[in-house]
Amino acid sequence: MLRPLLFLFAVSGLTGVHGNLCTVTGPTVIDFSGQMNSVSDRCEYSLLHDQSTGFSLKANFLERRRRDVSFVDSLTLDFSDSDDIQLLQGHRVKVAGSPVTLTSSVQTSGGVDLSKDQTGVTASFSVNGSSVSVFFDGTTAQIYMDLPVNHTYDGLCVDSSSSSASRLPGNDSCQDQYVDAGDGTIISEAVVAQCDVLSKTPFSQCNLIVEVEPYMVACRTTLMKYPSVDNLRCQFLKAYAKACEKKQVDLQSWWTTAQCHHPQPICGDKCIDHEFCGDIHGNTDCRCRAIYASKFTEQHRLGGPTVCKDNTASLSLVGCLLKENGIDYNHLHLNDQTCKGAMNPDNHMLEFTFQSDSCGTEVTTNNSQVIFTNAIVTRNSSSDVITRQDKVFIEFSCSHPKPELQNVAFNILDNSVKIFLQSGEWNYSLSMKAYSDAAHTDLLGPKSDVRLNQKIWIVLETEGLDKNVVSVVTEACWATSDDSPSSTPKYYLINDGCPNADDGTVNVMGNGQGTSNSFSFNMFEFSGKEPSEVYLHCQLQLCVKKNNDCVPGCSAGGRRRRSLRYRRGAPALISMVWTP
DSSP, X not given: OOHHHHHHHHHHGGGSSSTTEEEEETTEEEOTTSOEEEOOSSOEEEEEEETTTOOEEEEEEXXXXXXXXXXXXXXXXXXXXXXXXXEEGGGEEEETXXXXXXXXXXXXXXXXXXXXXXXXXXXXXXXXXXXXXXXXXXXXXXXXXXXOTTXXXXXXXXXXXXXXXXXXXXXXXXGOOOOOOOOTTOOHHHHHHHHGGGGSTTGGGGTTTSXXXXXXXXXXXXXXXXXXXXXXXXXXXXXXXXXXXXXXXXXXXXXXXTTOOSSOOOOTTOOOTTEEEEEETTEEEEEEOHHHHHHHHXXXXXXXXXXXXXXXXXXXXXXXXXXXXXXXXXXXXXXXXXXXXXXXXXXXXXXXXXXXXXTTOEXXXXXXXXXXXXXXXXXXXXXXXXXXXXXXXEEEESSOOOOOOOOOEEEESOSEEEEEEEETTEEEEXXXXXXXXXXXXSBOOTTOEEETTXXXXXXXXXXXXXXXXXXXXXXXXXXXXXXXXXXXXXXXXXXXXXXXXXXXXXXXXXXXXXXXXXXXXXXXXXXXXXXXXXXXXXXXXXXXXXXXXXXXXXXXXXXXXXXXXXXXXXXXXXXXXXXO
């Protein structure tokens, strides 16, 4: 009997700056009245339920990288008189369980207008005379609605503290609580600064229209516990900007000011139930959900145990764990290189099978038992100068199914090198820094792990040069296995001002355009060598600006089409070192 009274009170509070907006971003819910609470489990909740028509808007929450933090993972529009509509990860939509293809043009299904753009999916419809618009991008859901006072709605969007009453029946295990170890990389002062940008330009122009405090609290609450990865920080900023857009406040420049990327790549329909779309070594791909992965990682395994039947053995490795460990399954095989694994498209498991007389199986006897053993190893040609794949050795048999992974990881010894140079009449300083992200915000420090095939960004910056007069051209960058720039083997990432045409991972930015430039590449080690240091050397030249002819003219293949007018003389040489 009390709920209608509570609802009428909540509706009466909708006359403020929040109006008719409910935002669900990550694990937090900011309801129509601007109150914020977080979902702590992995259950399905009612966001909005119309008691008179039976309509329900449901949200399902699931974990991602941590078991103790949940994120809104999908929405369901449950109509009593028409087909259910699901808004899923990857900007996907299902109607009555069947996928539908959407474009920017409106497509109507059962009275619901559906459309999709680069930012997410929108469903617009009417419930008992109230206009409703639901937006979902995979991490944030926003519900805009006209709420007549005489309507009786409930759910988290009406009262975000009503988690017990709004939790829907389902698997009881969804309420199981986990406690993961704290993340030592999270710095509270940095989190506050990252989230408080919402109160600064350009967001501040919207602060009087859409109250900002709940969004900052939601941002801080989540990022104090969950690392700012997978573009999570920008999701909170995007949610606020989207709310401002609905109030006709355009924050066009916020992406650049906040160092966010627009739009973000998505995985589409690549990921299955135990995966989510996130960052893996600088690329967007399907990662393992934490609870699923823990079944293997807590036992230091990459897959299930060996399955033995008669004289046949099989082993399955988890595809998303292979990706997270920087292992390309296409490079794996048994002792016999012709025996490769098959990736199951339904469960994303890499399946290996061998018999006692095939695939290089070793047969031994022990205590009257016949034991046949094989191993999963990495394919590597002795003729390759470099490799970007971890060394893998997973031995398995029917009597002792203990697969073992041997990894190679890299630590940055010197993440920042700064020297002073003199070239002609200009005195200036030059620094080289390494980052793990394209926005150049995550500086790789002395204890940072860098995995094989991980994308890293190198920034070459100068101070003391007049950018209107000269430009800095990175002439060449190459790697050696010891500290001498002239030693062999030598592997070029940049040569003659252009990226190595044979290495598709190298991307050069801003070369010759100003007094700083950068490039990215995927990490590697030298083949045929025990784990050893990898030294990176870069040679730079000063170029006098004239008609923009300081910019290397590189073709699609990476070779320069024309020469540059360099100020020849004493080129700058700077080095950085990695070690396993």
